[in-house]
Amino acid sequence: SLPRLLIVYPWTQRFFSNFGNLSSPTAILGNPMIRAHGKKVLTSFGEAVKNLDDIKGTFSKLSELHCEKLHVDPENFRLLGDILVIVLASHFGKDFTPACQFAWQKLVGVVAHALARKYH
């Protein structure tokens, strides 16, 4: 999802100037730093799935980090969420039913909201 985000919405690359070669889709897809970071992001997402009853709590510290240190506009969380849904769709095909898509779009929305919650 992360490389795809950087390719589909290239302005999101602004947060990754220290991540080496982002000069082309091929470079982005092959970039080990980006892959590693994508893994980090998705693992964190997995925490949300494990703690569906307290997503706000789960992302409280990460929210502060994204505001105070990383300075990421929360709109980017929504963009990543949309990309993740499309990646899931391409992996699961017909199993990614409309009901499933509904649940996941809600989840990515809730995660985005939780990550933006501590912004000040």
Add this chain to the structure above:
Amino acid sequence: MVLSAADKTNVKGVFGKIGGQADAYGAEALERMFTTYPQTKTYFPHFDLSKGSAQVKGHGKKVAAALVEAANNIDDIAGALSKLSDLHAQKLRVDPVNFKLLGQCFLVVVAIHNPSVLTPEVHASLDKFLCAVGTVLTAKYR
């Protein structure tokens, strides 16, 4: 936001692969939009929105035809969709945010049925194209 030559090639390629399935994709995109974003149903109080609805199928066909028309006239989307743009501005007045929602659902449908087609680059091009169509359809709103 401008469609590059590569974007145009990618978009035409996608619609070439979709071919006759476009009608079904349109219907499925609508169905998913109504399920995923229930607020979009407010524009269709006169429709039967239950699963398999003939009205949704019919409307999906119309949406797909417009997208195909735009893809076939990709150098002048505004010209190709001019009448539809008038219709949306004067009669339908669908809030602009909703075009993004339908676009997302259309991408999901393409991803489900043609995962190998939707490489990151093609995804980018198709997303840009769908944005461009939305922009044209809302261009005359004010």
